[in-house]
Amino acid sequence: MYVAVKGGERAIDAAHEWLADERRGDTCIPALSVAQIREQLALAVNRVMAEGSLYDPDLAALAIKQARGDLIEAVFLIRAYRTTLPRFGASVPVDTAKMAVSRRVSATFKDLPGGQILGPTFDYTHRLLDFALMAEGEAAGSPPPTPTPIPSPQGGGGAATPQIPHVMSFLNRDGLIETDAAGDATPPDLTREPMELPASRPLRLQSLTRGDEGFILSLAYSTQRGYGRTHAFVGELRIGTVAVEMDIPELGFAVEIGEVELTECETVNQFTGSKTEPPQFTRGYGLVFGQTERKAIAMSLVDRALRWRELGEDFVGAPAQDEEFVLMHADNVQATGFLEHIKLPHYVDFQSELELIRRLRAEAMAQKEAAE
Amino acid sequence: MTAQDYNFAYLDEQTKRMIRRAILKGVAVPGYQVPFASREMPMPYGWGTGGVQVTAACLTPDDTLKVIDQGADDTTNAVSIRKFFQRTAAVAVTEATAEATIIQTRHRIPEAALTEGQILVYQVPIPEPLRFLEPRETETRKMHELEEYGLMHVKLYEDIARHGHIATAYAYPVKVEGRYVMDPSPIPRFDNPKLSDCPAIQLFGAGREQRIYALPPYTRVVSLDFEDHPFEASKAPHDCDLCGASDSYLDEVITDDEGGRMFVCSDTDFCRGRVAAGHIGRLGAPDLAQEAAE
Numbered sequence: 134m135y136v137a138v139k140g141g142e143r144a145i146d147a148a149h150e151w152l153a154d155e156r157r158g159d160t161c162i163p164a165l166s167v168a169q170i171r172e173q174l175a176l177a178v179n180r181v182m183a184e185g186s187l188y189d190p191d192l193a194a195l196a197i198k199q200a201r202g203d204l205i206e207a208v209f210l211i212r213a214y215r216t217t218l219p220r221f222g223a224s225v226p227v228d229t230a231k232m233a234v235s236r237r238v239s240a241t242f243k244d245l246p247g248g249q250i251l252g253p254t255f256d257y258t259h260r261l262l263d264f265a266l267m268a269e270g271e272a273a274g275s276p277p278p279t280p281t282p283i284p285s286p287q288g289g290g291g292a293a294t295p296q297i298p299h300v301m302s303f304l305n306r307d308g309l310i311e312t313d314a315a316g317d318a319t320p321p322d323l324t325r326e327p328m329e330l331p332a333s334r335p336l337r338l339q340s341l342t343r344g345d346e347g348f349i350l351s352l353a354y355s356t357q358r359g360y361g362r363t364h365a366f367v368g369e370l371r372i373g374t375v376a377v378e379m380d381i382p383e384l385g386f387a388v389e390i391g392e393v394e395l396t397e398c399e400t401v402n403q404f405t406g407s408k409t410e411p412p413q414f415t416r417g418y419g420l421v422f423g424q425t426e427r428k429a430i431a432m433s434l435v436d437r438a439l440r441w442r443e444l445g446e447d448f449v450g451a452p453a454q455d456e457e458f459v460l461m462h463a464d465n466v467q468a469t470g471f472l473e474h475i476k477l478p479h480y481v482d483f484q485s486e487l488e489l490i491r492r493l494r495a496e497a498m499a500q501k502e503a504a505e
Numbered sequence: 506m507t508a509q510d511y512n513f514a515y516l517d518e519q520t521k522r523m524i525r526r527a528i529l530k531g532v533a534v535p536g537y538q539v540p541f542a543s544r545e546m547p548m549p550y551g552w553g554t555g556g557v558q559v560t561a562a563c564l565t566p567d568d569t570l571k572v573i574d575q576g577a578d579d580t581t582n583a584v585s586i587r588k589f590f591q592r593t594a595a596v597a598v599t600e601a602t603a604e605a606t607i608i609q610t611r612h613r614i615p616e617a618a619l620t621e622g623q624i625l626v627y628q629v630p631i632p633e634p635l636r637f638l639e640p641r642e643t644e645t646r647k648m649h650e651l652e653e654y655g656l657m658h659v660k661l662y663e664d665i666a667r668h669g670h671i672a673t674a675y676a677y678p679v680k681v682e683g684r685y686v687m688d689p690s691p692i693p694r695f696d697n698p699k700l701s702d703c704p705a706i707q708l709f710g711a712g713r714e715q716r717i718y719a720l721p722p723y724t725r726v727v728s729l730d731f732e733d734h735p736f737e738a739s740k741a742p743h744d745c746d747l748c749g750a751s752d753s754y755l756d757e758v759i760t761d762d763e764g765g766r767m768f769v770c771s772d773t774d775f776c777r778g779r780v781a782a783g784h785i786g787r788l789g790a791p792d793l794a795q796e797a798a799e
Contacts, residue, residue, distance in 0.1 A: 141581040142588075209549065216545040217511070327540035327715040330643050457641055467550050467713045471630070474551025477582055480756050481575045481612045481771055485674035485693040487757065488741055493668050 179423025361451025
């Protein structure tokens with residue numbers, strides 16, 4: 134009885150020990166190394182990096198190991214670490230046109246400069262369990278080809294990185310797609326400033342790219358099923374590495390400080406025009422760390438749905454159009470924390486409810502009796 | 506994690522400064538919810554990240570910290586938060602309300618009267634008192650700006666019309682200095698009168714919702730009510746079974762599967778103090794009560 138709430142300290146220590154034990158599992162089975170997770174569970178690592186907003190495959194792999202494979206817990210570990218890191222500044226915007234692509238597909242054109250590059254995708258695999266993997270062997274089939282350098286459509290021009298132009302630029306030449314002026318304004322940082330609504334598009338995109346994959350996926354799916362339909366085509370999906378450059382004030386020019394793998398998705402959305410905008414194609418945009426194409430596509434659909442106001446469309450009351458609904462509920466670390474906190478003690482609140490219900494009930498019963 | 510790896514009380518000084526600015530603004534505008542750039546803390550949202558950040562920003566090496574959850578010092582999360590600050594700030598800790606300079610609390614105000622110089626830090630889940638009447642932040646901020654609280658009064662009125670009582674048992678809304686309607690965090694309404702005219706500084710931190718608000722010492726705080734249905738602070742109609750107190754908030758503890766119940770003070774420090782002073786409740790000394798449990 135009352136002892137149940139005593140001895141919290143000892144209970145916590147014991148729980149931590151038990152947890153460590155469970156995390157390791159059967160000690161007859163060799164322990165996973167962080168490098169194994171990084172190399173062989175790369176898509177989980179990518180998700181943790183994307184939603185943890187920290188590009189570090191080793192730390193993401195460590196977090197997955199420590200979290201026993203609970204990816205939201207791993208995201209949380211990364212976020213809590215990330216928040217302690219100093220900020221040196223902002224990078225120069227990454228140039229995804231210069232991406233060293235491993236995959237690049239367009240659903241809107243059969244062929245296009247730069248070509249369709251299928252890359253390492255599950256798309257056309259048959260989802261049959263490969264029991265050879267279970268036998269701890271390698272999968273049957275030939276080893277993957279070593280990636281060949283992708284020929285630059287411009288003939289190289291001496292640049293080390295071949296340039297694959299964005300599909301959007303072809304449509305743009307005909308004025309068929311909306312253009313967005315380039316700007317060099319410092320984007321807001323939602324980890325340093327409290328979220329203020331209505332949010333600018335950069336802030337919305339920031340929130341979406343670190344938002345929960347499942348939540349963004351379902352919202353995007355809902356727009357496809359008619360809750361704020363946006364008629365999206367995948368104009369282009371590309372995955373690859375880009376250089377990250379930073380302006381060094383002492384030097385007066387930008388220096389490459391590393392590279393990151395990104396997935397970029399641009400949707401082309403039919404748009405018949407509104408009071409303020411002529412008929413044209415409009416865009417949705419997704420950019421996510423790592424090979425995370427489900428997330429990037431979903432993000433671009435949700436981004437487009439959220440743009441109803443600036444395009445002069447109607448708000449039809451769809452969840453994916455509702456900026457406050459989307460942005461306030463996209464973060465899984467916030468969501469899981471608040472959801473799970475209801476398992477913490479609530480004796481006091483519950484007690485006050487108990488008294489209230491007893492009182493209301495007693496009065497209701499008395500009234501009923503009096504009536505009979 | 507060792508203390509040396511992190512700054513005093515975990516947060517870096519820039520972050521503390523940002524939080525202190527929000528606190529000062531909150532103190533200057535009592536009851537107003539100040540947005541602040543809440544950080545991701547090493548404990549989950551919902552576990553008191555707002556309170557922890559406010560405490561971290563207020564702590565000095567000379568402080569004595571008390572942490573309670575549901576009124577008790579030994580509930581698991583209170584233990585965990587206290588340990589966090591012992592580890593990262595190496596401050597003195599206490600369970601005695603009177604000895605503490607900073608008290609972080611979840612869901613209760615200590616029974617013992619607070620004094621000048623003390624700081625009471627509340628953990629807040631949903632800082633917006635109007636949230637369950639209007640889910641949109643963009644709307645509720647406007648309502649506060651315009652002092653448009655009709656919706657809240659309608660809700661309370663409807664409660665009375667339907668149930669004969671205001672059906673809010675905890676997180677009972679208050680009005681601060683005649684201006685802002687404020688959520689006192691999910692304290693039982695029994696605790697509401699202690700909010701007003703309190704000599705201590707009361708600070709409220711909501712981490713996930715990124716809001717801080719405050720009641721400076723001796724602020725007038727009024728629980729919302731109607732002339733013909735005045736506010737009533739209520740508790741279980743019993744005395745504490747351990748210390749016999751008739752004026753403290755009680756936890757109801759189920760003692761067997763035949764409807765057996767005991768009522769004990771939720772404020773463990775208060776109860777222990779009374780027992781030590783020789784007060785004895787229905788089930789005698791705490792030792793007896795524990796034996797009965799085993």
